[in-house]
Amino acid sequence: MADDAAVEDYPTEIEDNLNDFDSSLSSVQNMVQTLVSVSRSDRLLKLDPLEQAKLDLMSAYALNSMFWMYLVTQGVNPKDHPIKQELERIRTYMNKVKEITDRRKAAHIDKEAASRFVRNALWDADDKKRKDKTEHQQKGKHTKFTWS
Template sequence: MEDYPHEIDEQLAGFDSSVNSVKTMLDKLMSMPRKEPQQKLDPLDQAKLDLMSAYTLNSLFWMYLVTQGLNPREHAIKQELERIRTYMNRVKEITDKKKAARLDKGAASRFVRNALYEAEDKESRKKAASKKAAGTPASSPYPKRQKRS
C-alpha cells in the first residue's frame, strides 16, 4: 500500500462510502429489467429518466478520469455532459410550459362581453336617472301630449 498524507483520511473515508453507495444503487438499477419502469412512464418522464441515467454515467466517467490523473476538461466527456445539460434544459422548458396557465379564449371573450354589457347597462341606467331628475321623462316611445286650452 502506498503512503499518502494522513490529513486526507476523512475525505478518503467519505469518498469510499459514497462510491459504495453509488455501487449499491447501480447494482439495484442494473438488476431491474430496463423496460419495466419505462412502460409505466409517459414519454416526458421517460426522457427525464434517460437523461438522468446518461448524465449520471457520464459524471461517473468524469470522476474516473480524475482518479486516473487525466484532466476531464480536455476530454470529450465535457462536451457530452454539456450536450446532455442542453437536453435537460429543453425538457425543463417543456415541463414548465405544461405547468403554465393556459388562456381559454372562449371564457375570456365571455368575461369581456359581460363586463362591457354591464358597463353599458349601468350607463343607460345613469342616463335615465339623470333625465328623470332633470324633469324630463326617460326616452318614451310615445310623443308628449300637449294640453288643450
Template structure:
C-alpha cells in the same frame, strides 16, 4: 486492523472528504443496483415518453461522469478529452427536457374566466345605478298598467 483505525497513507485533512466520497460511492452503487435489478423493457413500459427521456439522459450523464472521474484518477485531464463535449451535449438535452416539463406545469389562463373576474372586480354599483336611471329617462313614459276596478 479495525475499520475505525485510520490509515496513515493520506493526510488527516482529507479524512472527512474521503468519508463523504465513500458515502457518495455507496449511494451511487445502491441506486445503480436498484436500476440494474429491473429489466430495461419493464422499466420503459412503466414510464411515459418524457420519463423515458429523463431516464436515458440520467443514465448517459451518470456514465459519462463516472468516466470523467476515471480519467482524473488516471492523471488525464478530462477537459481536453471528448467526454467534456459529450457531457455538454447531454446537459443541453437535459435543459430541453426541463423546459418541456416546466411548460406542462405552467398555469393556463382561461381568458373568458379572467375577463369575468376583472369585470366583476371593477364593478361599481353607483355607475350601474346611474346607467339604469339614464336608460329609464330615455324610455317613453309608459306608466304602470291599470287594473280593472272591482265592482
C-alpha cells in the same frame, strides 16, 4: 499491521474526506445495482415518454460524470477530452426536456374569462349614466294587481 501501513499512505487530515467519499461511493453503487436489477423494458413500461426521456438522460449524465471522475483519477484533464462535449450535449437535451415539462405545468389562459375581466374592468362613465337612467325609468312603472 496492514491497517497501519494503509494509514501512513495518505495524510491523516484527509481521512474524514476519504471516509465521506467511500460512503458516497457505496451509496452510488447501491443505486446503480438497484437500477440494473430491474430490466429496462419493465422500467420503461411504467413511464410516459417524457419520464422515459428523463430517465435516459439522467442515466447517461450519471455515467458520463463517473467517467469524468475516472479521468481525473487517472491524471487526464477531462476538459480536453471528448467527454466534456458529451456532457454538454446531454445537458442541452436535459434543458429541452425541462422546457417541455415547464410548458406542461404553465397556466392555460381561459380567453372567455379574460375577455370578461377586461370588459368589466373597463368602466365607461357614459355607459354607467345610460344604465342608471334606464333603471330610474323602470322604477316608476309598477303593475298593480287586484284581488278579485
